[in-house]
Amino acid sequence: MKRALWTLAVLLSHWRRHPMQLATLLIGLISATALWSGVQALNQQARTSYDRAAATFGGTRTAMLVASSGATFPQRLFVDLRRAGWPVSPVLEGRIQIEGRSVRLLGIEPVTLPTEVGNAPTIGKAGLQSFMTPPGEMLVAPETLADLKLAEGARAEANGALLPPLRVQPNLVPGVLVVDIGIAQNLLKMPDQLTRLLIGKAVGKRAPLESIAGDKLRLIEPDAETDLERLTDSFHLNLTAFGLLSFFVGLFIVNSAIGLAFEQRLPTLRTLRACGVSARMLNGVLVLELVSLALIAGLIGLVCGYFIAGALLPDVAASLRGLYGAQIPGHLTLKPQWWIAGIAISILGALAAAATSLTKALRLPLLATAQPFAWQQAQRRWLTYQSALALAAFAAAGGLLWFGDSLMSGFAVLAALMLGAALILPMFLEIVLSIGQRRARAPLGIWFWADSRQQLSGLSLALMALLLALSVNVGVSTMVESFSRTFLVWLDGRLAADVYINAANDEQAHEIMAWLRERPEVEAILPGGRADTQLVGAPIEVLGLPDHAIYRDNWPLLQSADNAWIKLRPGDAALVSEQLARRLHLSIGDRIGVPAPGGNWTLNVVGIYADYGNPKGQIAVNFAALTRRFPEIPLTRMGLRVASPKIPALISALQEKFGLDDRNVADQATMKAESTRIFNRTFSVTAALNAFTLGVAGVALLTSLLTLANSRLPQLAPLWAIGITRRRLAVIELLKTMSVALITTIFALPLGLLVAWCLLAIVNVKAFGWRLPFHVFPLQLLWLTGVAMAAALAASALPVIRLARMQPASLIRIFANER
Amino acid sequence: MTNGNPKVTGPVLQVAGLTKSYRTAGEEIAVLRGVNLTVAAGETVALTGESGSGKSTLLHLIAGLDAADGGEIRLADAQVCELSDADRAEMRRDRLGLVFQQFNLIPSLTVDDNLAFQSRIAGRHDMAWHNELVERLGLGRLLKRYPEQLSGGQQQRVAIGRALAIKPLLLLADEPTGNLDEDTADEVLALARDLVARSGCGFLMVTHSARLAATLDRQVNLHAGVIA
Amino acid sequence: MNASGLITRRGVVGGAVLAGLGGTALAQGFAGLSESAEGFAPVVPGRTFAFPADHGPHPEFRIEWWYVTANLIDANGGAYGAQWTLFRQAIAAGGPREGWANQQIWMGHAAVTRQDIHRFAQAFARGGVGQAGVEAQPFHAWIDAWEMRGLDPVSDENIAPLELKASGADFSYTLRLGALRPLVLQGDGGYSRKSLREQASYYYSQPHYTAKGILTVDDRPVDVTGMAWLDREWSSQPLASDQSGWDWLSLHFNSGDKLMLYRMRQADGQHYGSGKWIAPDGTAEQLASADIMMTPLIFTEIEKRKIPTTWRIAIPRMALSIECSPLNARSWMGTSFPYWEGPISFAGSHTGLGYLEMTGY
Secondary structure, eight states: OHHHHHHHHHHHHHHHHOHHHHHHHHHHHHHHHHHHHHHHHHHHHHHHHHHHHHHTTTSTTSOEEEETTSSOEETHHHHHHHHTTOOEEEEEEEEEEETTEEEEEEEEOTTTOOTTSTTOOOOOTHHHHHHHSTTOOEEEOHHHHHHHTOOTTOOOEETTEEOOOEEEOTTSOTTEEEEEHHHHHHHTTOTTEESEEEEOSOOOOOOOHHHHHTTSEEEEOOOSSOHHHHHHHHHHHHHHHHHHHHHHHHHHHHHHHHHHHHHHHHHHHHHHHHTTOOHHHHHHHHHHHHHHHHHHHHHHHHHHHHHHHHHHHHHHHHHHHHHHOOOOOSSOOOOHHHHHHHHHHHHHHHHHHTHHHHHHHHTOOSSOOOOOOOHHHHHHHHHHHHHHHHHHHHHHHHHHHHHOOSHHHHHHHHHHHHHHHHHHHHHHHHHHHHHHHHHOOSHHHHHHHHHHHHHHHHHHHHHHHHHHHHHHHHHHHHHHHHHHHHHHHHHHHHOOSSEEEEOSSHHHHHHHHHHHHTOTTEEEEEEEEEEEEEETTEEEEEEEEOSOHHHHHHSOEEEEOTTHHHHHTTSSEEEEEHHHHHHHTOOTTOEEEEEETTEEEEEEEEEEEOOTTOSSEEEEEEHHHHHHHOTTSOOOEEEEEEOGGGHHHHHHHHHHHHOOOTTTEEEHHHHHHHHHHHHHHHHHHHHHHHHHHHHHHHHHHHHHHHHHHHHTHHHHHHHHHTTOOHHHHHHHHHHHHHHHHHHHHHHHHHHHHHHHHHIIIIIHHHHTSOOOOOOOOHHHHHHHHHHHHHHHHHHHHHHHHHHHTOOHHHHHHHHHHOO | OOSSOOOOOSEEEEEEEEEEEEEETTEEEEEEEEEEEEEETTOEEEEEOOTTSSHHHHHHHHTTSSOOSEEEEEETTEEGGGSOHHHHHHHHHHHEEEEOSSOOOOTTSOHHHHHHHHHHHHTOOOHHHHHHHHHHHTOGGGTTSOGGGSOHHHHHHHHHHHHHHTOOSEEEEESTTTTSOHHHHHHHHHHHHHHHHHHTOEEEEEOSOHHHHTTSSEEEEEETTEEO | OGGGHHHHHHHHHHHHHHHGGGGTTOOSOOOGGGSOOTTSOOOOSOOOOOTTGGGSOOTTSSEEEEEEEEEEEETTOOEEEEEEEEEEEESSOSSOOSGGGOOEEEEEEEEEEESSOEEEEEEEEETTSSSEEEETTTTEEEETTEEEEEEEEEETTTTEEEEEEEEOSSEEEEEEEEOSSOOEEOTBTTEEEETTTTEEEEEEEEEEEEEEEEEEETTEEEEEEEEEEEEEEEEOOOOOTTEEEEEEEEEEETTSOEEEEEEEEETTSOOEEEEEEEOTTSOEEEEOGGGOEEEEEEEEEETTEEEEEEEEEEEGGGTEEEEEEESSTTOEEOSSSOEEEEEEEEEESSOEEEEEEEEOO
């Protein structure tokens, strides 16, 4: 033990003499761990929320019965099923308006609620009485209570009724209010109506469902994966991919720092062996040293990761809410597993990054071979080897592109492509530099190119990191920009009406319509309706569009049959959304059977339209046909065509006359702004991670250059000796670095565009179901090149300044010491 | 002189019939063809021979840095050729002092720590002996310096001090003065001889310098793979 | 008079209506039993019973139950026991409210016992929506798929014939109960006093049922016949604080006599016994504490509790000295409020079959 400690002390003394190297190593490990675990924290936070949501009173974890029509059903069915031996518990769900906010209201029945329904509120002892008997209690998550700006015990008002006093339930899912079933029926004005029946696990004799409920109810089997998880999978995969990328860039730094330290410590390792430290002991201590460093860096990285996640969480939560309606609490709660996993990933990453060095140490010959170092030969071998690997990676990318059919394979194409590009980069640089060398005439010029070539092996890892970070940046910004442009144009077409209204109920909708017909400024009333059903096992929306010229003129169709809008009129044709068409491989002329209350509704596909941002599949049919087929859907939505100067007055008149709030009546500009805002936040996380990655690549470049600077003195000293000033040497060094960085950047641009194409044509299609047109944005590319060069300049500044200010004595000593 | 290696009377090193060949480019070159050599405790022996005669190879084999093809090496009571890799490391740590042409100091340790580290790893750091070495080697004012701040002679003195700090049975030196000028070489070697006498260990030095070889008790010449 | 102890016996089980909700998502039991009976109707002497109305619920009282135990036998002479219980408890005073606002909570227990098995199940329901309830005319008591129903033409005096149904995950039964003699008012004309603390219940029994039906265990149906006993009781009074539990028996003598017996175990060790002997001609004899000697003989360990499953019972005044043995010593009702309830047989000065219930161990 003592021996190991002394050996460790000898190894550690290296870092004391080379603090910059230690800093590089730690920065690499810290950034790798921080970005990775930050992303994991976000994912974990979201997943925990989905779980809570799924477990709450009939999320998808519990088997349940719902009305075949999709509407509510009479409570009598609950009693009949219980009497027939079914262990069911009733739930009524709806929305109420509190303080201008629309909140989900759940009515539950605590006495029959199955034990298996996790996260159920614990209504203990006397609590049952106060929960069930009027006025009852309204259970609420602490986050929601804070959102509503109400205190526990307060009684809010909704729809003119006084709500039960609020009571906090810490494990409740946010955004939901839970009351007793009877109270919910009163508040939602749905006496004796239920939304679903949860089925307990209790076994026993039960009569067949049809014999009790006929075809009124439909059984939904429990699903281990929640709808939210399915829908948000791609979002999280995106995050994970970025986390992984940052992690690898961080490991690049670690790898180069460890590799350098190893090379520098080779003589020390040999001396240690010669002085009687056994190979096993030496390797053990090397691993121990690495693990201790990884432990420290891992802990710091986790703390940084926590802050990164905390900083990104609001945007992530907003995206998830905007895109999928998922409620994520705004403050991080982390499980112990997260900390353990973070430390583990730091240690594993460090070990992986150090694998080559450790293997070398294990095989370290005791006697140094006295061969002169034939760097050129070695470099050529290394370049050939890497290029072969690169070609293999490109082949894999091609194969995956051809045969792959999933989001994972999409990301794998990206990964293989970038790996290949990174591996081929040194060869590419070597070729460019040797062309430069051949063209050069002046002796200093020839040396410039030749020396740049020699530097390649030392700089290549940092340059690879720069390449990866840059190309991902180019790719992602191109994608976001393409999306943004397409989305805005599309939104213009989709939001065709000038004013949107959502009435509280059908009655009010009728009143509003009658009132609007009397208003001269209203050019057209466009009623809308929406039904939810299922197609091939997945939920879809059926949208009713009134037969009006405004849709024919504005509604953007990607593909359509002739006279598609006219074909919609009879009610036997539909437009399908792009994502649904892709998922079910539908094309114009195909037929689909949509389950409707009166039996299957067969529809001809006459058009395909873009439906960006909608995780569900959607079909659009004639509005009148929809109301015939789905008679129970609420008819509360409508759009209005109004001359724009008259819009504000009309909206305030509507608000005043019908008590509508901002959520229920909005003009087109507001809707557009809201949609754009949600959209923008969707990519803000990606953009932030992007910036982090570029920053990490910059650090990689800086540290590589710093470590390289010391080992390059022997090469520079002779030049200084033959009369080139230190200042000039520094400028030459700067130029060399900048030129390889520029070549790398230029290489990164087409690669980035390829990445963008992959994202748009493969990843997005698999992840979201839509394909966006591919645009190139030259100004953006120029700007990114500038950023990359600035990063390279910043990274090379410090070593170059050091060189320019170096004392002549230090250069002289090179000759004295170096042999 | 506490807790050093036990005093050995008689030979500390016996090499008998040692053979070693290297394979280069498909051709096998026999470097050692049956070397016999004995070094007694307290004896200083110079091993000479022209370049490529296998002097260093012999030294490496004795130090257990490389494995012999045949013959035997006996260090006090240990058969070096029969030891495992780990046992040979232990042997070097506890019984041998090694000095090379390149001074082989650890650049990140101070002179003081360089001197002490083998004895610390061996678990027999002896402060009195350490201080005596510092004094005799004239390193007193250099203890806090790093190797790169020392001259070649100073570095080699540290290396000798480190090798002797464990009070080895045998001090092996491979051209220890090869990088030093003549005056410094003489001075360093004198110090080494003095310290060897003080510690009573055997001393085997590879050198190509007949002048330096002559200062030791006995000279053996390696020629054509055998000791003449 | 001393039969008033029954109120305590069933009172605790009644209190478990809510304690039993631990079986649902409500993790905690309900401790409402020690709450005052304020707002509920008091139990006073001199009530005139009216049937069939009194077969139905009395929601103005806090607790109430319909309780049937049956000793059965199959064609090969194999012995069985069956239990069917429906408890009602009001969680708030006041007249019954409509729909979900109804303040009644219902709990059902059902069990089947054989020498080698004991199966049980429980059910919970809220009143007001039809999941559970009792109607007096035509008589019908139910919770979920379990029910006790008067068969046409039903005799209100005999509360017979009845059909009894219950099922669990691994058992079920359908029994037809018939009685040719009228029900028996317990205590003083159905006013069953708790002598020391003026707590009381309204209580009547039908001990004279014959039973016939099908009993299914693990999907193997068996035809059975035998005898059954119904208890009806309602009250508003909470349990006495110093009583830890009770041992209760209902016995069918081969002679046709019936005997109800219990002893309250009190913290001070002064166990309080009581009973009623019902002769085949319908005449009844009240037994006082001093008349009854109950001695545990054999204990069975169940869930870390020592339960006296074999008893010696002596009533010198009636020349009775018997030893009661359980059909299955592990007749444990592992419900939210756990207790021991199972069929027994006895021999000695008299022979016959019966049911034993023990709580508070």
